[in-house]
Amino acid sequence: MIDYTDTDEQEDEFGKSKSQLKREMHALQDLGTHIMELREEQIATLPMSDRLRAAINEAKNIKQNEARRRHLQYMGKIIRQEENLDTLLKAVEACDAGSHEHTRRLHLAERWRDRLVAEGDTAVSEFLGYCPVAEVQHLRNLVRNARRDAEKENNTGHSKKLFRFLREHIDQHETRQS
Numbered sequence: 001m002i003d004y005t006d007t008d009e010q011e012d013e014f015g016k017s018k019s020q021l022k023r024e025m026h027a028l029q030d031l032g033t034h035i036m037e038l039r040e041e042q043i044a045t046l047p048m049s050d051r052l053r054a055a056i057n058e059a060k061n062i063k064q065n066e067a068r069r070r071h072l073q074y075m076g077k078i079i080r081q082e083e084n085l086d087t088l089l090k091a092v093e094a095c096d097a098g099s100h101e102h103t104r105r106l107h108l109a110e111r112w113r114d115r116l117v118a119e120g121d122t123a124v125s126e127f128l129g130y131c132p133v134a135e136v137q138h139l140r141n142l143v144r145n146a147r148r149d150a151e152k153e154n155n156t157g158h159s160k161k162l163f164r165f166l167r168e169h170i171d172q173h174e175t176r177q178s
Contacts, residue, residue, distance in 0.1 A: 025076050032075035035092060036060060042095045044160070045106065047087050047168035052078045091171050105174065109167040113159065116143045116166075117150050127166075131173045139165065 016024075035043065036059055043056065055075050062068045082088055094102045115123040124143060128134060142165055145158035 025073075025080075028076035028079045029072045031089070031092065032056070032059070032072055032079055038092075038095055042102070045109075045164065045167045046091050046095075047084055047164075047171065049078075049082060052082060087168070087172055094171065105167065105170055109163055109170050112166050112170070113146070113163050116162065117146050117159070120147065131169045133172065134165075134169045 032055075035046065036056055038046075043053075052075070055071070055078055059068065059071050059075060062071050079085065079088075094105065112123075112127055116127065120143065121140075124136075124140060127139070128136060142158065142162040145156075146162045148154075149156055149158045
């Protein structure tokens with residue numbers, strides 16, 4: 001596994017050197033390349049902004065070498081601006097680290113999603129007991145929309161949004177436990 005974090009501890013009072021900044025940017029570009037190489041279902045579960053998700057989808061269509069290089073630089077810039085970069089790194093590592101852990105977390109998120117849609121508020125309270133940092137109002141809204149879709153037998157993507165929310169919070173909870 002490639003180490004995308006800053007391992008060079010030779011910062012002095014003047015800040016990072018130009019070489020160190022370039023190494024960090026190349027590491028972020030490598031992370032973007034690595035994310036592009038993941039399977040679609042793995043990418044769908046990663047906790048990232050819509051902007052980064054769109055850049056990754058766009059990069060898959062770029063075939064010309066120079067355009068691809070520039071787009072990877074752009075992706076590195078977006079990744080640097082991600083709010084939850086540590087969570088993203090851990091999620092990418094979980095995708096790589098033997099599919100057992102990744103699969104276990106996916107199944108856990110699927111079970112929670114199914115319970116939340118089926119049981120409603122009682123399951124929401126239990127999930128909040130399991131993962132207390134989850135945003136209550138946002139979770140209730142996602143559950144309500146997913147239940148409405150299930151009742152009407154529509155597929156407007158609310159179930160998928162609920163799954164992403166659960167997956168992100170389960171990953172955060174389990175990485176804190178480690």
